Amino acid sequence: MTLVYHRDIIPLIHTPEPGRTTREHGTGGTFAMRLSQAFGKTLREQPAEVEMASHGLMLRAGLISKLASGIYSYLPLGWRSVRKIQDVMRKEMNAIGGQEINMPVVNPGDIWKESGRWDEIGPEMARFKDRSGRDMCLAMTHEESVTDLARRFIDSYRQLPCVVYHIQTKFRDEPRARGGLVRVREFTMKDAYSFHTDQADLDRYYPYMCTAYERICRTCGVPVVKVLSDVGMMGGSMAHEFIYLTDSGEDTLILCPECGYAANREVAMFNKTPEQESAPTGENQAPVEKVHTPGKDTIASVTGYLGVSPVLSIKTMAYFTQEDNRLVIALIRGDLDINERKLANFVGTSQVRLASPEELGAHGLVQGFMSPVGVGHLEVTVDDSISPEYSYVAGANEKDYHFVNVVPGRDFSLDSVADIAAARDGDLCPVCNAPLVQARGIEVGNTFMLGTRYSKSMGANFQGEDGALKPLVMGCYGMGVGRLLACIVEENRDEKGISWPITVAPYHVHLLSLGTGSQVIEIAENIYDKLGQLGVEVLYDDRDESAGVKFNDADLLGMPIRVTVSKRSLEAGGVEVKLRAGEESMIVPLDGFEDKISGLMRHEFSRFVPEG
RNA sequence: CGGGGAGUGGCGCAGUUUGGUAGCGCGCAUGGUUUGGGACCAUGAGGUCGCAGGUUCAAAUCCUGUCUCCCCGACCA
Numbered sequence: 052m053t054l055v056y057h058r059d060i061i062p063l064i065h066t067p068e069p070g071r072t073t074r075e076h077g078t079g080g081t082f083a084m085r086l087s088q089a090f091g092k093t094l095r096e097q098p099a100e101v102e103m104a105s106h107g108l109m110l111r112a113g114l115i116s117k118l119a120s121g122i123y124s125y126l127p128l129g130w131r132s133v134r135k136i137q138d139v140m141r142k143e144m145n146a147i148g149g150q151e152i153n154m155p156v157v158n159p160g161d162i163w164k165e166s167g168r169w170d171e172i173g174p175e176m177a178r179f180k181d182r183s184g185r186d187m188c189l190a191m192t193h194e195e196s197v198t199d200l201a202r203r204f205i206d207s208y209r210q211l212p213c214v215v216y217h218i219q220t221k222f223r224d225e226p227r228a229r230g231g232l233v234r235v236r237e238f239t240m241k242d243a244y245s246f247h248t249d250q251a252d253l254d255r256y257y258p259y260m261c262t263a264y265e266r267i268c269r270t271c272g273v274p275v276v277k278v279l280s281d282v283g284m285m286g287g288s289m290a291h292e293f294i295y296l297t298d299s300g301e302d303t304l305i306l307c308p309e310c311g312y313a314a315n316r317e318v319a320m321f322n323k324t325p326e327q328e329s330a331p332t333g334e335n336q337a338p339v340e341k342v343h344t345p346g347k348d349t350i351a352s353v354t355g356y357l358g359v360s361p362v363l364s365i366k367t368m369a370y371f372t373q374e375d376n377r378l379v380i381a382l383i384r385g386d387l388d389i390n391e392r393k394l395a396n397f398v399g400t401s402q403v404r405l406a407s408p409e410e411l412g413a414h415g416l417v418q419g420f421m422s423p424v425g426v427g428h429l430e431v432t433v434d435d436s437i438s439p440e441y442s443y444v445a446g447a448n449e450k451d452y453h454f455v456n457v458v459p460g461r462d463f464s465l466d467s468v469a470d471i472a473a474a475r476d477g478d479l480c481p482v483c484n485a486p487l488v489q490a491r492g493i494e495v496g497n498t499f500m501l502g503t504r505y506s507k508s509m510g511a512n513f514q515g516e517d518g519a520l521k522p523l524v525m526g527c528y529g530m531g532v533g534r535l536l537a538c539i540v541e542e543n544r545d546e547k548g549i550s551w552p553i554t555v556a557p558y559h560v561h562l563l564s565l566g567t568g569s570q571v572i573e574i575a576e577n578i579y580d581k582l583g584q585l586g587v588e589v590l591y592d593d594r595d596e597s598a599g600v601k602f603n604d605a606d607l608l609g610m611p612i613r614v615t616v617s618k619r620s621l622e623a624g625g626v627e628v629k630l631r632a633g634e635e636s637m638i639v640p641l642d643g644f645e646d647k648i649s650g651l652m653r654h655e656f657s658r659f660v661p662e663g
Numbered sequence: 664c665g666g667g668g669a670g671u672g673g674c675g676c677a678g679u680u681u682g683g684u685a686g687c688g689c690g691c692a693u694g695g696u697u698u699g700g701g702a703c704c705a706u707g708a709g710g711u712c713g714c715a716g717g718u719u720c721a722a723a724u725c726c727u728g729u730c731u732c733c734c735c736g737a738c739c740a
Binding site: 092094095096097098099100101102117119120226227229348349350366367368369383388389391404405406407408411416417418419420421446473565566567568595596597598599600601602603604606615617618619620627 | 698739
């Protein structure tokens with residue numbers, strides 16, 4: 052009946068040939084599609100711009116098409132997967148109390164000024180003025196909009212906790228888009244926000260969201276690890292990232308294979324106790340002494356020259372802060388490296404950059420021989436690897452000279468000590484002391500305990516049980532739809548093409564007919580109709596192409612179940628059925644064919660859908 | 664932002680060094696032969712060589728500028 056309506060209203064674009072079924076558009080075009088009519092096409096060769104496997108496959112399979120750097124269109128097959136991914140997200144969000152809303156892409160600058168991010172965020176936010184000169188921007192994320200909603204509608208603790216989410220377009224003018232859908236400028240993100248009376252309630256809720264994230268990724272066939280992460284531009288107290296491990300990822304993780312400790316390198320901790328323990332220099336500490344160290348301007352060269360371990364040297368670094376261009380000095384044990392992210396967070400800036408040799412000179416600092424001694428007038432941060440129990444070799448801030456017997460606390464201040472060291476492959480786990488390993492990965496999603504970062508600045512308060520007005524305690528939880536799609540393809544593929552998890556495959560079944568024999572066509576059409584009526588999503592390759600082209604396209608497009616109708620299969624007693632992920636094919640008699648397909652579908656779904 | 668590379672029919676590329684007005688493969692169209700792993704034959708459509716200036720009798724090719732795309736780096740004293 053849908054069909055009649057459809058045809059009455061819209062003249063057929065494609066007139067069926069005699070002998071073809073009149074079910075040209077299947078059940079309303081939802082469950083079925085003829086490849087001969089599909090918009091888009093497969094590419095035999097990989098476009099030159101491609102670097103990552105998933106990117107090449109998505110272009111070759113006709114899932115996406117690039118409009119500009121980091122800006123993509125989705126073609127019908129890709130969009131079907133996107134919608135399925137979104138539905139997986141909806142299901143899991145709804146299951147933990149989420150209510151779907153939708154917030155605008157275009158924001159007034161005002162709310163971003165209220166939160167303070169109008170000035171904090173740089174050129175990655177696209178800004179413009181409307182016709183009457185008001186500041187506007189494209190939302191990069193929606194904390195401001197959702198906090199505005201919260202302050203309008205949440206008045207009382209009785210309304211808490213509550214969770215809203217939306218799936219919306221965002222724009223970030225990334226300095227460098229790359230990897231197809233992995234890093235783009237315009238993208239779709241599922242964003243959830245939770246509101247709580249206090250931190251304890253957020254603590255209680257947060258694990259539910261983490262579980263939901265793991266379920267989403269599992270359903271989509273993407274293994275992820277949950278790692279501690281930096282709070283970045285979101286602010287707040289604690290954050291995790293859900294990472295798909297792959298060498299082509301752009302995030303660096305530090306993982307402990309023994310106890311499961313996992314963190315983004317930006318925040319990763321480690322046990323800094325050096326392997327060979329030196330005897331503490333203890334009480335009888337000699338006075339600082341200046342020694343001649345000609346040309347020894349690196350830790351390695353100076354410690355080698357003086358015959359001491361780098362562990363007993365101090366590395367002095369000079370940085371400038373992003374916003375106010377403050378000079379900050381960072382001290383760390385000679386065998387370690389500074390983690391600029393940790394340093395920036397500690398000194399309260401969005402980013403630090405290393406001082407240039409000219410800038411060092413302008414501040415009276417000597418490159419290669421910088422010293423912790425005599426910089427007391429500057430802002431100094433000391434890594435907690437440096438111990439007052441020892442005496443160290445350090446620069447003398449004079450060309451070709453170093454100090455020995457430098458004692459922290461005696462010769463320079465230890466007022467400002469923090470962990471600002473970068474964890475590296477092989478460093479020891481902060482929890483269990485096993486060697487850590489470094490890995491690369493793609494950040495699929497993140498979860499933040501925002502706390503009151505936005506509710507305070509934007510005045511989103513509620514009245515507590517005691518009648519007092521308090522700021523809402525918030526959590527926010529993002530997950531990139533397109534990026535997840537890229538990870539799905541990156542993970543579920545082989546040398547021939549994509550091998551979709553059935554949960555997010557554009558179609559369940561790829562039906563193809565070989566040859567032009569009338570019996571073959573008739574049976575294929577019949578199967579197409581029947582499966583469509585059963586709600587099985589069928590992509591039907593009805594093109595007049597050679598067997599090689601059809602099989603190769605089926606492998607490239609990667610639907611989970613392939614059904615081949617041919618003269619040969621009919622002679623063998625039915626149609627050939629093959630799983631994309633498997634090796635063998637089988638002949639299935641037409642009688643009972645539907646049962647066989649639904650059995651295979653159940654089997655395929657069970658591989659990806661978590662229990663419960 | 665810094666460094667490197669590339670823009671030539673829809674896609675992949677050659678031609679640029681040594682200026683002489685564009686070619687190959689795939690794809691597309693038409694006809695025919697094929698039909699279980701990217702078939703074959705024939706015919707044909709499609710490009711002001713990213714754009715703008717300049718040099719020259721003549722520019723895809725040389726010069727200048729500009730735009731776009733891709734890759735690498737984001738400086739460890």
